[in-house]
Amino acid sequence: MKPISDNNERWEEKLKDLTINVKQIQDKLLEEILTPNLKTEYLQRFNIDRFDKELFKKNVPVVTYEDLKPYIDRVVNGESSDVISARPITGFLLSSGTSGGAQKMMPWNHKYLDNLTFAYDLRKHVVTKHVKGLEEGKGMMFLFTKQESITPSGLPARVATSSYFKSDYFKNRPSNWYYSYTSPDEVILCPNNTQSLYCHLLCGLVERDEVVRMGSIFASVMVRAIKFLETYWEELCLNIRSGQLSEWITDLGCRNSVSLVLKEPLPELADTIETICKQNSWKGIVTRIWPKTKYIETVVTGSMGQYVPTLNYYCSDLPLVSTTYGSSETTFGINLDPLCKPEDVSYAFMPNMSYFEFIPMDGDKRDVVDLKDVKLGCTYEPVVTNFAGLYRMRVGDLLLVTGFYNNAPQFKFVRRENVVLSIDADKTNEEDLFKAVSQVKLVLDASELILVDFTSYADTSTFPGHYVLYLEVKAKEGENKKQKKYLELNEEAFSKSCLVMEDSLDNVYKRCRFKDGSIGPLEIRVVRQGTFDSLMDFFISQGASIGQYKTPRCIKSEKAFEFMEACVVAKFFSS
Template sequence: MNLCSDLSDKVDEKVLEDLTFNVKEIQANVLEEILTLNANTEYLWRFLHGSSDKELFKKNVPITDYEDVKIFIERVANGEPFDVISGKSITGFILSSGTSGGKQKMFPCNNKYLENVKFIYNYRSHVISKHIDGLERGKGMVFSFCTQGKKTPSGLLASTGTTSFLKSDYFKNRPPYWHWSYTSPDEVILCSDNKQSMYCHLLCGIIQRDEVVKVGASFVSSLVRAIIFLENYWREICTNIRYGRLSDWITDISVRGSVSKILGEPNPELADLIENECKQKSWEGIIPRIWPKTKYIESVATGQMAQHVPTLEFYSNKLPLISPSYVSSETMFGINMNPLCTPQDVSYTFMPNLSYFEFLLVDAGDKVEIVDLVDVKLGCYYEPLVTNHSGLHRYRMGDILEVTGFYNNAPQFRFVRRGNMALSVHLEITTDDELLNAVTHAKMVLESSNLMLVDFTSYADISTTPGHYVFYWELKGKYNNDIAEIDSNVLVECCYMVEKSLNNLYKDYRSKDGSIGALEIRVVQQGTFDALMESFITRGGSSTQYKTPICIKSSEALMILEKRVQARFFTDKSLS
């Protein structure tokens, strides 16, 4: 078997075992394949002069970031031949989420990317099915969304990775052995109006509530948004079900036709049942109450998504939460081989057939140390470098990963943080994982007030002297859909708890010489972070990919937040 070829045509346990045992051989074959394909491209010719020698590649090809390759990608997007950067035809462009760095990146894409997506879908499902029985007898209510994308001057489409896959023949002709079907018809999944799509995902899922065995979305934040959307629209959904008629504002013709078939005849009994659940004072456990056969929730809960886990656990009665895979716009990486582990223990086993992976050792000082996938060390922290089949070579991802173990010979990595996400107002640096940890501690203070933190972000305000950290918090009541009365003492204590949980350098500058001012929490109106997401979508982003950045860099985003500030609170205690 050629393990570098497309492995997605057949789901076979032996494939996973072969892949994870023969890591070194497969990675060598993948690099040889990529270099043979791309050695004569304009980009690589400068370094290799047509050679596909692997040692020459490691010696001569530099580490790159997006600014290094942007001009080559834009040339192809503007109509120049694909061999500027790729030896294989470029079929389109993948748009990154743009939520980490503030701007969307655009990457060349060919069928290999889509084949890898299909491989990940197939094998993560296979792994999950080994741990949870009975999935083949049910359906998945999965909140998947598409965007329209945009045509480049070359005539090729630029869209998100999710959209590219969902609109491809790989999804349209998905194999029958995918062990569940979807409650939503393809027309709902492919609808570019996210509001109509969200409404119909929920409506179709509720109608087929007794068949739902899993609830899923790309990210935990998307599922939380779906439940909040249901809080706002359950009455209308019940009316649709009661009278067997879809709301008039669902105007997409293909969506309307397909959903109306699922809606069927009037069903007052189901409408009464859903109404009775949704009108309860508390929505705790609302997911298993409405979808009683749900066995698990599938959604990425690592990294910055961890902040949403307590809220999702409130809504789900702590159903098993599976973070299935680690993927990006640049490449697919790996699969969670222990799907029932807790969110904080999730590690991803890298699949060596997907791209060529190297790793830059973090905190190596002035020394640049790059190692291959098989040479990473347990407990060490690395930034992955990606060489893929469509023109990226030794590309810095910006993610920081920790090696936590091995599955056979394949390393397993825990996502730690984004390398470029940090706050600083003086000489300190506070990373996104430190910010997330500090907010997690502060949320314990909220428990006494029956408030939930819906979402947050932060930024370094240097317009004041001294500069200080600002957090934007959106809150909602735990036991009704209205915001509970805010206790200023509770929010001031939250400010203190955040500061108390930050690193020692921050606390030193804050307490000893006053180089950092008191931390501030600005409470914003409900719906503010939805408005932030909508702004992102109007610039070509996708709600499926959207992740609220822990650190805000965009001036446009700050304007949206500032317009909706309701109250401001500051730390009133000394940290010394």
């Protein structure tokens, strides 16, 4: 094995090359992608008979997933990969979901895992430069797999992380600190996420003195793990005290592998953990149980930013490190300043991952530019051409150029396009919200109530977080009935509205809500009459134009949230 210093020097040279020679690497990469694929049905359609970058950009249109879906579906249903890709497609990656409720299925081959593994190795190097002493311990990482499905073609459809954890890349990973976890692989591969999470915690508690970093893919999972510990710490202590795993852990992989970690009764360790967990306040609980932890590695950008205050509370303000920006389409970039504040996270795009173009949000959207041509301070939507049959496909993220590392642009994630509510993997946009509220209107109408206006809020003050819908209603009769009276008369209508609302949201929401348990019951908060008129006055007082004012369909401002809360007269939850 090469000395760590030699490896660091090698990776530093690689990083320097990638971030200086951006144009050359991107142009060469596009040639590598296109040349084998010139005979594919998709590219033939646009008269691409040779590699020519300008011809490609002139003839091949910028598209959405829906434009490519008919071609992808043909491969899903058993046609040859060369409909879109000369390289064999070996499976499909499932995205978090679309406005229609169906998950996107991205064609996938092992080039994706090559890139992902490269990104993991690069981020290991970057973190090592900023955090010392990591080689002396293990990571307590809450990593999970989801059950896959088999498409009519016989190829698997999985989420990206499951594809990695079930691959030889993970099985044969290097034996260095970055890939050393307190949990055995069998716990990560366990198909039952509840049993897996319990075993992650148990192994991490048994090996508490070896934990130097902790994390999960997304911040919501990290919060969920802490809340799970809050519920199960007494049982976990019993397991540690007795040296025996709870009987309800029935997965054989978990039972056999965890028993090797939990080798014998450890009463003193159980006493220590019990003493810590029995204290009234759980503030700083992570550093009290795992005192050698140096940072938390998890995505805290985008919709995950809402979990930062909760993590700061439980983790004693340990650095929250967002290392990588990726999606089902590609890996995009690396955070080269891992110890920065969550609100300052930017990702340097790596030009060897995919061919990147950008649609400017601040100017003519037809003027699509290359990676090297983006401008500081401008906002863009990335467009991806990759090795698995996606050509000039819009990703749907909005990114702000915050700077450059050598010649490589650094982007801050701004938001998903048109997403208004998100707790976990769910992405509810304004159209989804209006469709669901239209069903609520029907319920209210049948109860002689009229919906005056509405807005929403993603409440993460408790875990799991949940959707909140603020409704202003009035009686159809037009009489000056007291609001309290008809609220009492129509409690059934509002409770039913909660159920109808949830039933109208997409499949990803329903999976998170009813299967994964990562979203709590939807809540309707009824506000007093006149609230939305007052809300308009509030925003105008804050500088909004009365001529351009539109009711916000999701409350983002803390002051606006406090205003709405002061107007709430009744609350109802989905059963």
